[in-house]
Amino acid sequence: MAQDDLPSVFELTPLNPNFNQNPHALLDKLRDKCPVHRDEVAGTFVLTRYADVRGTLSDTTMWRDPARAEEAAILPRRLLDPPPPGLEVHEGSDSSILLSDDPDHARIRNPLQMALYKRVAKCRPLVAKVVDEMLDRFAGKAQFDVMDEFAVPVPIDVIARILGVDDKMLVEFRDWSEGVILSLNPFRTPEQTQKFITSANALNAYFHELMMERRKNPKDDLISDMMVLQAEGAPLTDGELQNNLQGLLVGGNLTTTDLIGNGIWLFLTNAAELAKLKADPGLINSAVEEILRYESPVDITGRIASRDMEVGGCPIKQTQSLFMSLRGANRDPETFPNPHKFDIARKDAPHVAFGGGAHLCIGSPLARLEAQVALPAFFARFPNLRLADPDALPEWRSLPFFRGLQRLDVRT
Numbered sequence: 001m002a003q004d005d006l007p008s009v010f011e012l013t014p015l016n017p018n019f020n021q022n023p024h025a026l027l028d029k030l031r032d033k034c035p036v037h038r039d040e041v042a043g044t045f046v047l048t049r050y051a052d053v054r055g056t057l058s059d060t061t062m063w064r065d066p067a068r069a070e071e072a073a074i075l076p077r078r079l080l081d082p083p084p085p086g087l088e089v090h091e092g093s094d095s096s097i098l099l100s101d102d103p104d105h106a107r108i109r110n111p112l113q114m115a116l117y118k119r120v121a122k123c124r125p126l127v128a129k130v131v132d133e134m135l136d137r138f139a140g141k142a143q144f145d146v147m148d149e150f151a152v153p154v155p156i157d158v159i160a161r162i163l164g165v166d167d168k169m170l171v172e173f174r175d176w177s178e179g180v181i182l183s184l185n186p187f188r189t190p191e192q193t194q195k196f197i198t199s200a201n202a203l204n205a206y207f208h209e210l211m212m213e214r215r216k217n218p219k220d221d222l223i224s225d226m227m228v229l230q231a232e233g234a235p236l237t238d239g240e241l242q243n244n245l246q247g248l249l250v251g252g253n254l255t256t257t258d259l260i261g262n263g264i265w266l267f268l269t270n271a272a273e274l275a276k277l278k279a280d281p282g283l284i285n286s287a288v289e290e291i292l293r294y295e296s297p298v299d300i301t302g303r304i305a306s307r308d309m310e311v312g313g314c315p316i317k318q319t320q321s322l323f324m325s326l327r328g329a330n331r332d333p334e335t336f337p338n339p340h341k342f343d344i345a346r347k348d349a350p351h352v353a354f355g356g357g358a359h360l361c362i363g364s365p366l367a368r369l370e371a372q373v374a375l376p377a378f379f380a381r382f383p384n385l386r387l388a389d390p391d392a393l394p395e396w397r398s399l400p401f402f403r404g405l406q407r408l409d410v411r412t
């Protein structure tokens, strides 16, 4: 089904200036012309139709482990590159649930998910406290960058409190958390690689220390919960836990930052929707779902075919790679009427911003809660907020496969 005038995966990243400013021109074209598109250069299929994306995500027999992908699948196979020199390799450091299949995936994910969901279910007051403290810090400013002052620090501080990071370590923890996210950037500078290595090693050592401490003296936090589950027989090692705790920071911080940042930007550029929310605060949950659908923080996720199969009428062979365009699926007119309209009261809008199936985002309840608390609190604190320069184009970050703002300057 390949067609020469269709974009490759590389053009479907914000490194392409056209995609960066308007990803949907390319995604709509791809969905119309070739919804199951074989990109021979990247060695992967790209899926843009909602039905195909939802179907392959829900198929729990699909693989995720990049080692199972054919050689031609250069992007998943890059994940198998040796770690950069200086990054400490330890027992369990290759156990990320994002890149593993059953039985290891379920063995590690199940206890972590159980503990995390239980914590999130009771952490609304904690999120509200973090948000209020953050708002207090810059309340008097006439102009500020929403990303820097609010959207970046809120998720880091929330996860720190959930994990049980000591107050005296918060400054370092924030710095390391920003450092490990650099692992997502394939085009980082040598200085950024160094920062990533230093941060990952420091976090690993700190998590190890915290686990030893909580094993002896449990407290009211996620790391203590995990120590209890381990003692009761949850079959995951310390190294696997350390590695996957770091995965929560890599997978969760920037994405939640972008959910909050994209949400604030959408409301500032859609005054009628903000007025709707203010008139009916009960719309906040559907507003957050619409932000996730309309401006999804993650562009794509991937799977590897575990057997010869057919997707959307297109034959796919075992070990071939599939990229599901979550952004493309979330604007498919077959599923979402008038898909390019931002409508916070939209009904029945089952977006795929968190992926699906066995790898459905483990942090989705937390991300939703943070946005549901942060957005109303933010707009209540700044009732007359406006963009600092309403004529300027939004400054989208150029990190491949993620969508969020580099900065968002506003006036109070």
Ligand code: HEM
Pocket: 057, 097, 098, 099, 109, 159, 247, 248, 249, 251, 252, 253, 255, 256, 259, 296, 297, 298, 300, 301, 302, 326, 353, 354, 355, 356, 357, 358, 359, 360, 361, 362, 363, 364, 366, 367
């Ligand atoms: C708006 C915020 C977020 C978005 C849009 C998002 C999106 C995603 C997506 C698309 C996946 C891949 C799912 C798939 O392949 O089917 C994923 C997986 C994952 N996310 Fe999130 N995420 C967010 C927040 C979080 C948070 C807050 C955490 C941690 C606290 C987190 C941790 C993870 C982890 C560990 C995985 C791997 C799960 C697995 O493979 O079993 N994410 N996320």
